[in-house]
Amino acid sequence: MSVSYAAVLRVPHARRTFTAALVGRLSYGVVPLSLMLAVTRTTGSYTSAGSVMALFGGTAVFLSPARAALVDRYGPRRALPPMTAAYLALLGLLVLALARPSLLVLAPLAAAAGCCCPPLGPTMRAVWGRITPDRALLQRAYSLDGVAEELLFVTGPLLVGVLVGFAPPAAGILLGAVLMAVGIAGFASSPAVRETPSGKRTARRGGGGLTGLRRPVTAVAAVGLTLGVVDLLTVAFAEDHGYGGSAAAWLLAGLSAGSAVGGLLNGAVAWRASTGARLSASTACLGLAVCAAGTAPGLVTLALSVAAVGFFVSPTITTAYLMADETAAAEARVRAGAWVNTAVNAGSTAGTAAAGALAGRLPVGVCFALTGAVALAAAAAVTRRPRRGTSELVPLA
Template identity: 50%
Template sequence: MSSSSYRALLRVPGVTPVFAVALVGRLSYGTVSLALVLTVQHRTGSYSAVGAALALFGLTCAALAPVRAGLIDRHSARRVLPVLGLLYGATLLALAVVRDRPALLALAAVAGVFAPPLGPVLRARWSELLGVHGMLERAFSLDAVTEELLYVGGPLLVGLLGGPTGLLLSAALVVTGALGLAALIPAPAPATSSEGARRAPGLGLVPGIGRPVAVAAALGAALGGLSLLLVVAAGARGQSGALAWLEAALAAGSAVGGLAHGAVHWRRPVAARLTLTAAGLAGLLAVAGCALWAGGLVALAVGIALTGLFVSPTLATAYVLADQRTAPEHRTKAGSWVNTAFNAGSALGLAATGPLAGHLPATACFGLVAAPLLLVALTPRTRGRARGAAPRPEPVGTPEPARVGA
């Protein structure tokens, strides 16, 4: 069922080209962080400089993501993506050659300013192509799994190439992806004055997407905290080498869960499923802590793999719900807000878990890390919709079309 369902998805006209081109560009985000770490550490010999460079890059990248997405919604990806891609690529090239510490830090901040939102653009385009076919959730599940694999494979590639070469590769990938994706986006129709006003960018949250954004933030916080707890658990047992296996168990579970989620014909509404997947993930994360206490790292690996089954489905469902509750002219920005919330939550979860892990047993910390996600998941839902958005009923399944026409 899974293979045939994803084959049907990729046979829809226009879906595979934008997916393939975006995949090339998004691999850059899997390679750039480690490349930046290795480059700055080699040039400065300072781990404080490494931390500062990563923080500046992450801060500007996350804080300005809604603005970049808003510009694309207003002026179209066809016009904005090439500019962002070329400026971002040029900044990475500069990072690969400069040696002065202040210049490295300044360029790291500038790179984050121009990082092109390839994922949100891909999901917005898929929404246009797939919404009428009832296959959008399947597409977003595939997207979540792919993103997981990019962030696993990217660092492995940079480890073989080294820091500066990794930055050059990141630049080449993102420029190729941005220019290619822009070329596949149709030219925008001339907008009326009222449409232009609705497409204004800015930092404000798109109306109606508060719940998926909150769940994405809580999910990021849980996974950010989990990443540190895995380090603590492996180190406390003198088995730091087991960390790679624990992280692999989480990634494998997420990939399996995402692919299975996209292949199922769901009948429960999207908002209700977001509650179930988020609550299920939080519950299993707490159980993983109990597994660590009862059975050690092997039991923890099993618990983490089961937790991972809910990661991609939760994130994909958050994207789908945000898309359903957003007017078409704000789709890119809505997806960007979900992505930004997830990244910001991950950073906050990592920062908050450090003090917890220093004062409490790791097994107890698993439950505390899961608590915010469970709280957000079980908070009573309220329906929301963007102002000006046409009613878009939630699909009750993902019907398999016999043949998709042009």
């Protein structure tokens, strides 16, 4: 079997499992925007919508390792269906509550729904690690997975945009629930998932099988921070130069396109360097590209710089997932992937907050340079191995 993207999809049960996972993960791109639009429209308050979304997103992201621990402990077939049933029930209650909206009802329901959001992405990556034991093939599987996931987060909002043209935004929440139900049903019934054994409870003093995560988590936190900053700074740049919001949208599209190209090329290369060396190199290149974006004099040069930033986003995240898979014990792979995913989202949240605080006080170019410096510092931290006797453990959720 040749080591190619076609070979990835020829792995037994890979196409069925991956397709089902993508259907379910499309829900992640549909539900948040639909919920925000629905709350905004029914309450007439952006503050209420922001509060509800903060609770939904916060519990979904930061409790992901805890939900992943359940999947590791009991296996996907036993953990995902009840988790999904609770998630779908809470989405249904949210839709009902929107008929007579009250923040006292919507806020706890949104927080509870986020708590139950199935960790389908980390679980799919753990399945990839089990059905593709060849490391070169696994690299391509992770690259394909990452690019496909990024496209889903573009497709989801587009579907919502079409849907709200003829239906209320709450219909998008129901659509997301249906997508998740169909995806989980197909995923859990796949032979690749049925054959996945449940893990055994591991002792905390031994790290629960999660040793070696400091470097990948540090790198992807820097990636998330960069994405959060770049998203806001491109808008600020476009407005400062009189281009308007549509120009910012094209710049961000260039970021996604660069990430897709970089991810596919990274997966296609038969790397000889270790994952640690590649992780530090791609993180450093990301930092340099962000610094270069700060020197852009106009829209065209900024678009090229932002696309260059994107070119290193997907390879860095993919390599971090590979390193997490290499270092984690077999019974902790879902948690390892969840920690990487959580670090990206936490970094993005911090980056957006930092950019919002600094953009009004410092020139956009300086903000880009500071962000690039943080990414370069992360690359240096990733390069350094822990001293003998120290730990690389990530705290268990």
